[in-house]
Amino acid sequence: xxxxxxxxxxxxVAQPGMISLAGGIPAPESFPLELMGMLTETVxxxxxxxxxxxDRTEGFAPLQAALVDLLAARGIQxxxxxxxxxxxxxxxxxxxxxxxxxxxxxxxxxxxxxxGALQAFSPYEPxxxxxKTDDDGLIPESLEDxxxxxxxxxxxxxxxxxxxxxxxxPVSRRRRIAALIQRHDALLVEDDPYSELRYRGxxxxxxxxxxxxxxxxxxxxxxxxxxxxxxxxxLAPEPIARWLVIAKQGVDLHTSTFxxxxxxxxxxxxxxxxxxxxxxxxxxxxxxxxxxxxxxxFPPEFHWSRPDGGMFIWAEGPEGLDTDALAGECIRRRxxxxxxxxxxxxxxxxxxxxxxxxxxxxxxxxxxALKIVxxxxxxxxxxx
Amino acid sequence: xxxxxxxxxxxxVAQPGMISLAGGIPAPESFPLELMGMLTETVxxxxxxxxxxxDRTEGFAPLQAALVDLLAARGIQxxxxxxxxxxxxxxxxxxxxxxxxxxxxxxxxxxxxxxGALQAFSPYEPxxxxxKTDDDGLIPESLEDxxxxxxxxxxxxxxxxxxxxxxxxPVSRRRRIAALIQRHDALLVEDDPYSELRYRGxxxxxxxxxxxxxxxxxxxxxxxxxxxxxxxxxLAPEPIARWLVIAKQGVDLHTSTFxxxxxxxxxxxxxxxxxxxxxxxxxxxxxxxxxxxxxxxFPPEFHWSRPDGGMFIWAEGPEGLDTDALAGECIRRRxxxxxxxxxxxxxxxxxxxxxxxxxxxxxxxxxxALKIVxxxxxxxxxxx
Numbered sequence: 001x002x003x004x005x006x007x008x009x010x011x012x013v014a015q016p017g018m019i020s021l022a023g024g025i026p027a028p029e030s031f032p033l034e035l036m037g038m039l040t041e042t043v044x045x046x047x048x049x050x051x052x053x054x055d056r057t058e059g060f061a062p063l064q065a066a067l068v069d070l071l072a073a074r075g076i077q078x079x080x081x082x083x084x085x086x087x088x089x090x091x092x093x094x095x096x097x098x099x100x101x102x103x104x105x106x107x108x109x110x111x112x113x114x115x116g117a118l119q120a121f122s123p124y125e126p127x128x129x130x131x132k133t134d135d136d137g138l139i140p141e142s143l144e145d146x147x148x149x150x151x152x153x154x155x156x157x158x159x160x161x162x163x164x165x166x167x168x169x170p171v172s173r174r175r176r177i178a179a180l181i182q183r184h185d186a187l188l189v190e191d192d193p194y195s196e197l198r199y200r201g202x203x204x205x206x207x208x209x210x211x212x213x214x215x216x217x218x219x220x221x222x223x224x225x226x227x228x229x230x231x232x233x234x235l236a237p238e239p240i241a242r243w244l245v246i247a248k249q250g251v252d253l254h255t256s257t258f259x260x261x262x263x264x265x266x267x268x269x270x271x272x273x274x275x276x277x278x279x280x281x282x283x284x285x286x287x288x289x290x291x292x293x294x295x296x297x298f299p300p301e302f303h304w305s306r307p308d309g310g311m312f313i314w315a316e317g318p319e320g321l322d323t324d325a326l327a328g329e330c331i332r333r334r335x336x337x338x339x340x341x342x343x344x345x346x347x348x349x350x351x352x353x354x355x356x357x358x359x360x361x362x363x364x365x366x367x368x369a370l371k372i373v374x375x376x377x378x379x380x381x382x383x384x
Numbered sequence: 385x386x387x388x389x390x391x392x393x394x395x396x397v398a399q400p401g402m403i404s405l406a407g408g409i410p411a412p413e414s415f416p417l418e419l420m421g422m423l424t425e426t427v428x429x430x431x432x433x434x435x436x437x438x439d440r441t442e443g444f445a446p447l448q449a450a451l452v453d454l455l456a457a458r459g460i461q462x463x464x465x466x467x468x469x470x471x472x473x474x475x476x477x478x479x480x481x482x483x484x485x486x487x488x489x490x491x492x493x494x495x496x497x498x499x500g501a502l503q504a505f506s507p508y509e510p511x512x513x514x515x516k517t518d519d520d521g522l523i524p525e526s527l528e529d530x531x532x533x534x535x536x537x538x539x540x541x542x543x544x545x546x547x548x549x550x551x552x553x554p555v556s557r558r559r560r561i562a563a564l565i566q567r568h569d570a571l572l573v574e575d576d577p578y579s580e581l582r583y584r585g586x587x588x589x590x591x592x593x594x595x596x597x598x599x600x601x602x603x604x605x606x607x608x609x610x611x612x613x614x615x616x617x618x619l620a621p622e623p624i625a626r627w628l629v630i631a632k633q634g635v636d637l638h639t640s641t642f643x644x645x646x647x648x649x650x651x652x653x654x655x656x657x658x659x660x661x662x663x664x665x666x667x668x669x670x671x672x673x674x675x676x677x678x679x680x681x682f683p684p685e686f687h688w689s690r691p692d693g694g695m696f697i698w699a700e701g702p703e704g705l706d707t708d709a710l711a712g713e714c715i716r717r718r719x720x721x722x723x724x725x726x727x728x729x730x731x732x733x734x735x736x737x738x739x740x741x742x743x744x745x746x747x748x749x750x751x752x753a754l755k756i757v758x759x760x761x762x763x764x765x766x767x768x
Contacts, residue, residue, distance in 0.1 A: 028433030036436070040424040049412030052420070052610035087471060087614075087636040094634050120634050226436035228641030230471075250478050250504050252471040256640045257612030 009327075013336040019369040021356045022336040024163060024311060030279045030359075031226045035271055036262070042269065043261040051261040057249045059085030059233075060260035066267040067233050074195065075209040076217065078235050084244055086232040087255045089193060092218045093120035093156075095247040096189060099240070100153045101126045108146050108155040110138050112314075112343030112350055114163045114191065117156055126153070128345035135305065137162060137169040140176040147184040154187040154216075160204055161194035161310025164343045164355035168204060168308065178210035185214070187240075192219045196276060198309035199284040213237050221263055223311075224276055229259040287313075289363030290356060290370065297374035304356075313356045316340070320382055321352040329376050335369045393711075397720040403753040405740045406720040408547060408695060414663045414743075415610045419655055420646070426653065427645040435645040441633045443469030443617075444644035450651040451617050458579065459593040460601065462619050468628055470616040471639045473577060476602045477504035477540075479631040480573060483624070484537045485510045492530050492539040494522050496698075496727030496734055498547045498575065501540055510537070512729035519689065521546060521553040524560040531568040538571040538600075544588055545578035545694025548727045548739035552588060552692065562594035569598070571624075576603045580660060582693035583668040597621050605647055607695075608660055613643040667695075673747030674740060674754065681758035688740075697740045700724070704766055705736040713760050719753045 013020040043051050047062075058064070064080040071078045086092045093116070101107065103125035109117065111130035129150055132142035138157060146152065157177075159169045169177070181188045190207045208217035220232040236244055248254070266272055290313055294304050304315040317323065324339035340353025358366055397404040427435050431446075442448070448464040455462045470476045477500070485491065487509035493501065495514035502512075513534055516526035522541060530536065541561075543553045553561070565572045574591045592601035604616040620628055632638070650656055674697055678688050688699040701707065708723035724737025742750055 025438050028437055031433050031436045033428065033433055033436065036428055037421075037425055041421055044417065044420055049415050049417055052415045052417065052612040053412050054409050054606075054611045087640075090634065091636045123634060222438075226642075227438045228436040230636060230638070230640045250474065250507060251635055252475045252614060254614070256471075256614045256643050258610075258646075259640050259643060262642075 009336060009338060012331060018331070018334050018336060019361055019365055020336045021358070021361070021366070021369055021373075022338045023357050023360050025360065026223055026227060026311075027282065027359050030282055032266070032271060032275045035266070035275070039262050039265050039269075039271070042265050043258070046265070047261050051258050053257060055254050055257045055260075057245050057254045059083065059255070060257055060264060062268070063231075063260045063264035066264045070267060070272075071235065074192075074203070075205045076235065077209075077212070082235060082241060084234045084236070084241060084248070085255050085260055086218075086234055086248065087252055088222065088227070088230045089191060089218050089220045089232040089234075090116060090120060091248070091251065092216075092232060092234045092244070093117050093189075093191070095244050095251070096154070096216065096240075097121045097124045097126070098247060099243050100187075106150050106152045108143070108150075108152045109345060110157060110162070111345070112164055112340060112353070113156065113345070114158055115343055117191065118345055121156075130345060131155075133165070133167070135167065136173060137165075137167040138173065138177065140173055140180060143177060144180055147180060147186055152186060154189050155181065156189045156191065157207070158191045158193075159207055160192060161197060161307050161312075163194070163310075164312055164338070164340070165314035166305045166307030166310045166312045167314070171204060174205060174207055174210060178207055178214075181207075181214045182211050187216065188214055189216045189218065192217065193223055194310040195219075196224050197280065197283065197311065199280055199287060201308040208235065216240060221266075224272060224279065225263060225266055229256075229263060231255065231259055231263045283311075283359055285363050286358040286361065286366060289366045290358040293367045293370040297371045299374065299378060311357055311359045313358065314340070315354055315356060317352040317377060319352060321377065321380065323352060323354045326376055326380055330373055333372050333376065335372045337373065393720060393722060396715060402715070402718050402720060403745055403749055404720045405742070405745070405750070405753055406722045407741050407744050409744065410607055410611060410695075411666065411743050414666055416650070416655060416659045419650070419659070423646045423649050423653075423655070426649050427642070430649070431645050435642050437641060439638050439641045439644075441629050441638045443467065443639070444641055444648060446652070447615075447644045447648035450648045454651060454656075455619065458576075458587070459589045460619065461593075461596070466619060466625060468618045468620070468625060468632070469639050469644055470602075470618055470632065471636055472606065472611070472614045473575060473602050473604045473616040473618075474500060474504060475632070475635065476600075476616060476618045476628070477501050477573075477575070479628050479635070480538070480600060480624075481505045481508045481510070482631060483627050484571075490534050490536045492527070492534075492536045493729060494541060494546070495729070496548055496724065496737070497540065497729070498542055499727055501575065502729055505540075514729060515539075517549070517551070519551065520557060521549075521551040522557065522561065524557055524564060527561060528564055531564060531570055536570060538573050539565065540573045540575065541591070542575045542577075543591055544576060545581060545691055545696075547578070547694075548696055548722070548724070549698035550689045550691030550694045550696045551698070555588060558589060558591055558594060562591055562598075565591075565598045566595050571600065572598055573600045573602065576601065577607055578694040579603075580608050581664065581667065581695065583664055583671060585692040592619065600624060605650075608656060608663065609647060609650055613640075613647060615639065615643055615647045667743055669747050670742040670745065670750060671697075673750045674742040677751045677754040681755045683758065683762060695741055695743045697742065698724070699738055699740060701736040701761060703736060705761065705764065707736060707738045710760055710764055714757055717756050717760065719756045721757065
């Protein structure tokens with residue numbers, strides 16, 4: 001198990017005066033801070049000591065019930081009993097890997113994919129099959145090719161506003177992928193932390209809603225409430241659901257009852273529905289500023305994603321550009337991003353790409369930062 | 385990985401009208417419920433959005449600092465940076481097992497020992513070396529014998545108010561055990577959830593204070609604040625401390641920032657010091673009632689522990705008594721306990737013993753329950 005490359009970058013960017021486009025975290029201004037006192041009062045009067053006591057591993061029943069409605073709004077049918085509450089999605093990815101991966105087993109991931117997932121899976125020593133992607137995300141033919149030739153333990157996807165690219169799979173591709181997974185009787189892990197962060201356009205149906213028996217669906221309240229509460233949730237077919245409960249028993253017995261009770265009240269009290277538009281109104285101008293600055297400053301040979309939501313934009317430069325080598329010069333000029341290569345399980349890919357986060361800086365700051373990055377890239381020596 | 389035997393018993397005892405001496409959890413009346421609103425207010429005004437944000441894996445710095453003082457009061461020297469905050473002790477035991485046990489590796493545990501530890505260790509398939517115990521806990525000669533003949537990955541002990549026996553190691557044995565661990569350059573995991581629950585007598589020094597480089601010390605706020613916040617802490621020698629951080633990164637990134645902030649304020653605001661005497665005053669009469677009822681009702685051939693604190697008493701009947709077989713009849717008469725055999729890693733031990741918990745019932749209820757258990761035992765057929 002290796003220490004995280006991104007964590008090392010984040011240490012550097014914590015320096016004063018640094019503009020970080022490298023992070024992947026929500027803005028503290030997006031948290032419903034002013035609600036927390038009231039939520040605490042309601043939780044204590046409604047649940048009393050129960051909110052401070054040990055609880056079932058599966059989850060605090062009122063939160064499980066609240067999430068049934070939230071999932072229904074995403075087109076996913078679930079019984080309250082089948083919603084497993086987790087201490088954030090990271091633990092779910094770790095448990096799935098622990099349960100399913102023996103050293104050398106094949107698993108399939110998009111290239112590029114979420115770095116935290118690679119970090120969760122890699123200690124269990126899988127062999128990675130990478131799936132090709134384009135501006136619309138995973139290319140179904142690439143998945144078909146892998147499923148036809150390799151027995152994979154599972155496929156891992158972030159279908160909506162993917163980290164690191166911000167890309168979303170169109171409905172037609174979702175249908176095709178769901179059908180492929182069913183036809184090959186494969187298992188797919190659908191990681192969905194960002195779908196509620198939609199600034200434009202219509203919601204997309206989850207893969208879980210299309211192939212419920214073949215999809216482990218994992219999501220989180222980190223982006224719509226607060227990450228510091230560490231509340232995730234997962235919906236898995238049997239026997240995986242039962243195994244996840246047993247694995248969680250051994251790891252933390254259960255997720256903080258108090259945090260679960262606060263989250264339940266946040267949803268059932270209507271606070272999520274009222275607060276989410278504020279989060280979107282807060283992030284939308286930041287994303288628009290980043291897209292406009294890319295248009296204005298970046299050289300014409302660059303290509304970038306134009307997501308309808310989420311927290312990231314993925315920019316790719318011309319072949320020969322080395323974003324990892326240029327990250328140092330950008331940091332000297334007080335701007336940080338994450339070089340693209342860290343999001344690939346195999347070396348040599350994503351060298352000219354980078355992940356840009358827009359949730360943590362104001363529009364004007366984002367503009368200035370991208371101007372600097374563009375300057376560094378223009379000044380970089382090019383291969384002949 | 386198997387489902388928990390105790391969890392199955394606890395499902396039965398959740399039936400209305402059942403008196404449970406089977407649990408191992410704090411009484412909800414012991415929680416500082418009336419403080420939670422104020423703690424929340426203080427946390428929000430002092431830390432603001434930081435209390436809801438992602439945080440370092442190692443722990444929320446103000447809680448790490450607060451625990452330095454708490455540890456000092458237990459005779460343990462620690463830097464704030466070296467105190468790792470965990471989501472309860474269960475995860476620490478899981479991580480230690482994950483890091484250190486390869487299938488077949490020997491580890492040494494007391495017989496009987498904490499069931500949750502066996503559940504955390506067993507999925508990693510260790511070979512258990514059992515250590516002999518008497519009324520004063522682990523017999524040092526038994527440890528010496530094991531360390532001399534077997535290379536164990538670690539020794540696991542609950543030195544104070546042990547679960548399931550309530551026994552505490554006297555200072556002289558602690559010194560001897562610390563010296564043995566050092567001489568054999570062995571690693572010892574000291575699990576210390578109960579030492580603050582002392583109703584009589586003087587505090588005992590931790591093994592960590594005697595052999596700091598050879599002991600992983602793990603503790604929790606579950607018994608002195610509330611288990612529902614899921615706050616544990618661990619102090620380990622290098623490189624284990626660093627490995628534990630990396631393992632935790634993969635499992636839950638970090639423990640709930642909000643719960644950590646509440647815990648920090650609970651300690652630094654002086655609330656723990658003021659609230660702990662109330663917890664002790666609440667449990668002491670329950671323990672005294674149980675000891676008195678054992679004296680009054682149990683047959684003279686029974687033997688039981690007389691702990692100065694903690695949550696459990698261990699009662700042993702005459703050879704031939706089968707507490708597991710009689711548990712069913714006790715449950716029919718609405719009293720539950722945990723049969724002794726579940727606390728041993730190997731079958732055939734503890735058959736005549738049982739763990740009795742006194743934190744969850746009122747003194748008069750405990751009296752009535754033990755009267756029933758004694759009746760069932762008297763009526764039981766004995767081997768000729």
